[in-house]
Amino acid sequence: MGAGFSSCSHTTTFFAASTTLFPHRSKSNFSTFNPHFKLLSQTLYYPKPTKITTSRSSSSALSPINSGGRAEEMKTQEEKSTQPMSDLHNIDPELIQRMAYDALVWTSIHGLVVGDKSVPRSGKVPGVGLVHAPIALLPMSFPENHWKQACEVSPIFNELIDRVSLDGEFLQESLSSYNLWFPLGRIGLQVMNKNGGCFYFQTHGYSFPDARKWQARGKFIEIRLGLHRSDYMLDEQTKLLLQIEINTISASFPGLGSLVSELHRSLLNQYKEQLGLDSRRIPRNAAVNGFAEALAKAWEEYSNPRAVVMFVVQTEERNMYDQHWLSTEFPFSCFPQLCNTYDVTTIRKTLAEIDEQGVLQPDGTLLVGDQAIGVIYFRAGYAPTDYPSESEWRARLLMEQSSAIKCPSISYHLAGTKKIQQELAKPNVLER
Amino acid sequence: MGAGFSSCSHTTTFFAASTTLFPHRSKSNFSTFNPHFKLLSQTLYYPKPTKITTSRSSSSALSPINSGGRAEEMKTQEEKSTQPMSDLHNIDPELIQRMAYDALVWTSIHGLVVGDKSVPRSGKVPGVGLVHAPIALLPMSFPENHWKQACEVSPIFNELIDRVSLDGEFLQESLSSYNLWFPLGRIGLQVMNKNGGCFYFQTHGYSFPDARKWQARGKFIEIRLGLHRSDYMLDEQTKLLLQIEINTISASFPGLGSLVSELHRSLLNQYKEQLGLDSRRIPRNAAVNGFAEALAKAWEEYSNPRAVVMFVVQTEERNMYDQHWLSTEFPFSCFPQLCNTYDVTTIRKTLAEIDEQGVLQPDGTLLVGDQAIGVIYFRAGYAPTDYPSESEWRARLLMEQSSAIKCPSISYHLAGTKKIQQELAKPNVLER
Numbered sequence: 001m002g003a004g005f006s007s008c009s010h011t012t013t014f015f016a017a018s019t020t021l022f023p024h025r026s027k028s029n030f031s032t033f034n035p036h037f038k039l040l041s042q043t044l045y046y047p048k049p050t051k052i053t054t055s056r057s058s059s060s061a062l063s064p065i066n067s068g069g070r071a072e073e074m075k076t077q078e079e080k081s082t083q084p085m086s087d088l089h090n091i092d093p094e095l096i097q098r099m100a101y102d103a104l105v106w107t108s109i110h111g112l113v114v115g116d117k118s119v120p121r122s123g124k125v126p127g128v129g130l131v132h133a134p135i136a137l138l139p140m141s142f143p144e145n146h147w148k149q150a151c152e153v154s155p156i157f158n159e160l161i162d163r164v165s166l167d168g169e170f171l172q173e174s175l176s177s178y179n180l181w182f183p184l185g186r187i188g189l190q191v192m193n194k195n196g197g198c199f200y201f202q203t204h205g206y207s208f209p210d211a212r213k214w215q216a217r218g219k220f221i222e223i224r225l226g227l228h229r230s231d232y233m234l235d236e237q238t239k240l241l242l243q244i245e246i247n248t249i250s251a252s253f254p255g256l257g258s259l260v261s262e263l264h265r266s267l268l269n270q271y272k273e274q275l276g277l278d279s280r281r282i283p284r285n286a287a288v289n290g291f292a293e294a295l296a297k298a299w300e301e302y303s304n305p306r307a308v309v310m311f312v313v314q315t316e317e318r319n320m321y322d323q324h325w326l327s328t329e330f331p332f333s334c335f336p337q338l339c340n341t342y343d344v345t346t347i348r349k350t351l352a353e354i355d356e357q358g359v360l361q362p363d364g365t366l367l368v369g370d371q372a373i374g375v376i377y378f379r380a381g382y383a384p385t386d387y388p389s390e391s392e393w394r395a396r397l398l399m400e401q402s403s404a405i406k407c408p409s410i411s412y413h414l415a416g417t418k419k420i421q422q423e424l425a426k427p428n429v430l431e432r
Numbered sequence: 433m434g435a436g437f438s439s440c441s442h443t444t445t446f447f448a449a450s451t452t453l454f455p456h457r458s459k460s461n462f463s464t465f466n467p468h469f470k471l472l473s474q475t476l477y478y479p480k481p482t483k484i485t486t487s488r489s490s491s492s493a494l495s496p497i498n499s500g501g502r503a504e505e506m507k508t509q510e511e512k513s514t515q516p517m518s519d520l521h522n523i524d525p526e527l528i529q530r531m532a533y534d535a536l537v538w539t540s541i542h543g544l545v546v547g548d549k550s551v552p553r554s555g556k557v558p559g560v561g562l563v564h565a566p567i568a569l570l571p572m573s574f575p576e577n578h579w580k581q582a583c584e585v586s587p588i589f590n591e592l593i594d595r596v597s598l599d600g601e602f603l604q605e606s607l608s609s610y611n612l613w614f615p616l617g618r619i620g621l622q623v624m625n626k627n628g629g630c631f632y633f634q635t636h637g638y639s640f641p642d643a644r645k646w647q648a649r650g651k652f653i654e655i656r657l658g659l660h661r662s663d664y665m666l667d668e669q670t671k672l673l674l675q676i677e678i679n680t681i682s683a684s685f686p687g688l689g690s691l692v693s694e695l696h697r698s699l700l701n702q703y704k705e706q707l708g709l710d711s712r713r714i715p716r717n718a719a720v721n722g723f724a725e726a727l728a729k730a731w732e733e734y735s736n737p738r739a740v741v742m743f744v745v746q747t748e749e750r751n752m753y754d755q756h757w758l759s760t761e762f763p764f765s766c767f768p769q770l771c772n773t774y775d776v777t778t779i780r781k782t783l784a785e786i787d788e789q790g791v792l793q794p795d796g797t798l799l800v801g802d803q804a805i806g807v808i809y810f811r812a813g814y815a816p817t818d819y820p821s822e823s824e825w826r827a828r829l830l831m832e833q834s835s836a837i838k839c840p841s842i843s844y845h846l847a848g849t850k851k852i853q854q855e856l857a858k859p860n861v862l863e864r
Binding site for chain 2: 105107111113130
């Protein structure tokens with residue numbers, strides 16, 4: 001997950017991000033907490049920094065420049081999607097250079113940045129060793145019907161993840177025979193209470209402290225927050241929209257992705273005459289707002305005004321600004337329309353720090369450095385390398401035992417594993 | 433000029449930036465083109481990047497944290513300004529660390545950045561080798577009466593610069609006996625037409641092409657745009673607000689300075705409980721908008737919709753983002769409230785590029801790379817090192833001969849020299 005995007009020649013890839021808070025507060029079974037699910041229809045590629053990809057092998061394709069000056073970014077007929085996309089090489093190289101320069105300026109002053117891996121401290125200290133995020137210079141064209149399809153299935157996939165997460169038997173069947181690194185490899189999965197919607201587990205060496213107390217905190221366990229991102233591929237052979245995966249933990253780029261949409265809109269406006277593309281046809285991308293709103297809603301549900309939202313982060317994170325864009329939504333912002341949207345404090349802690357500073361109170365409240373934790377947002381803890389010692393495992397266990405609302409819960413985390421997604425693709429499994 | 437700020441122990445330094453377009457269109461002799469002159473009441477210091485200055489020798493001083501939670505950033509009584517400012521060391525070091533971290537995040541995602549001198553290309557290519565601008569963590573307290581005084585004298589100083597620029601005899605008297613590097617050292621100053629308000633000059637080796645044609649373009653010469661910044665020092669001994677200098681060319685930091693105000697406002701909001709400072713007492717800093725508005729107004733006065741605004745820049749400029757914030761105001765922006773404020777295109781050229789690509793048309797229009805230049809905004813050309821060869825001098829001459837509105841005009845440039853400011857400080861000179 002993290003920064004991993006699939007892309008290949010002659011296919012277009014995009015991802016849809018959506019937020020869901022369960023249990024549902026609305027009447028419909030399929031509605032999401034946030035009625036406007038988020039679409040990040042732009043792609044972020046990771047070529048070498050400072051270079052704008054113009055290679056044919058890139059999955060970025062430019063809309064044709066029509067003589068009538070009308071954009072065809074979103075084609076409304078499926079057959080249109082089979083037309084070869086126009087070649088970026090047809091654009092005047094000098095124009096590309098100018099647009100690339102302006103794009104780089106834009107990224108620099110609007111925070112579309114990452115840490116530069118050639119600067120050692122860039123993943124630890126903010127404000128140091130910044131470099132523009134690798135970007136596609138222009139938005140790719142994408143068939144509108146497939147885009148709408150992805151939007152429509154987004155809450156359905158969220159519902160699916162939620163239902164799978166509640167089906168402990170299915171999860172155990174699917175996962176138990178595999179030596180999965182997490183949590184099966186290290187933590188012995190033990191379904192203590194299927195109906196509670198949460199997996200209680202014990203690790204090698206750690207026994208579950210008191211199941212009865214845990215159950216008493218059931219009301220917190222039942223609040224499940226999902227911040228998901230689905231990655232799609234438009235297959236040229238079958239003309240189908242194929243889901244590559246759905247990410248249920250540490251789904252990245254709500255921040256930078258939203259900015260890429262703004263950058264593209266800005267470039268299309270600035271070079272309207274030369275490109276003939278209509279910036280209004282770029283779908284609005286408000287993923288960062290949606291994610292922040294969902295986290296704030298979960299925090300509100302926790303009902304402790306003194307509690308904070310804790311971002312669990314890696315010790316070194318060059319994609320930290322994507323995360324900071326989310327927390328910026330909380331306590332402070334430069335621009336009036338974002339200012340103090342939510343009066344929620346965020347803190348950032350590594351797993352090792354949580355192990356060192358974390359204390360579980362009798363009522364299940366997790367204290368980290370004297371701060372009560374209302375919501376735990378995992379932007380780390382998904383890779384085996386995130387658990388280099390027992391310390392990190394202790395931290396994870398501590399969090400799972402707490403009453404804090406986890407995003408994701410352990411069951412969402414498990415439901416998002418590739419193995420489960422593979423199982424779900426088999427015949428008659430979804431019908432279960 | 434450029435990044436040079438005066439600061440010393442136990443004094444407070446700030447600078448006021450204002451814009452003026454002459455001749456006046458309003459009835460009052462002392463009104464400015466832009467009725468709300470700009471104040472950048474924050475300071476930017478240049479210690480080593482990534483460190484927030486907390487040293488006593490810094491000119492940054494923190495307002496006292498009052499038990500009543502009431503800010504005293506601006507004292508309304510002069511005597512209050514004599515009170516020693518509270519010591520930054522009184523604040524909990526852990527709190528300072530947290531604020532510093534948040535400040536660094538803020539700078540990174542809001543474009544309060546410069547090029548890192550340890551990265552070779554950071555002064556040439558945008559988006560590469562970025563580092564947060566060196567900043568004071570919190571705003572300094574400053575007596576309100578002195579601040580208001582600086583605001584009030586701002587248009588008067590602009591008027592003074594304009595009148596001095598029109599007094600060729602005084603300028604020649606003051607400057608001719610000195611071997612000033614520019615323009616006297618290289619360019620023989622020759623006052624051809626005092627009443628025209630512009631100095632016609634000839635260089636060693638370049639003769640003035642045709643004075644009559646020049647005069648025919650008088651209407652352009654008479655439009656004078658000033659983007660000035662006054663630097664002040666509050667003297668502890670005399671209790672007086674002392675002007676250090678007024679900058680009439682390449683006055684920097686309208687962009688980053690405006691952002692520093694926003695950063696301080698944001699931090700004061702975020703740490704309101706701990707600091708007890710009221711962010712509403714930070715004066716609004718709209719210098720970047722004012723500068724952009726003034727440049728756009730000058731462009732409009734030039735009356736050629738196809739003309740562009742040309743930024744004359746150094747070949748290597750690590751403070752490029754301060755400049756880019758200005759041009760961002762023109763053609764594109766991320767946020768709706770800034771988007772497309774002015775539909776003016778900007779280009780950036782070095783003096784050498786202007787010499788190479790520039791052509792003067794018979795009617796006085798300057799073409800650079802086939803683009804007509806309406807306004808020339810000098811962010812280079814003030815230092816001897818900006819003219820390493822004849823090429824750069826040819827470029828300057830070409831621009832001075834053109835009908836483009838220069839910011840500053842050669843006469844504003846001369847009026848802003850330290851020698852002139854020294855002369856103006858002598859008795860009976862202002863009365864002239």
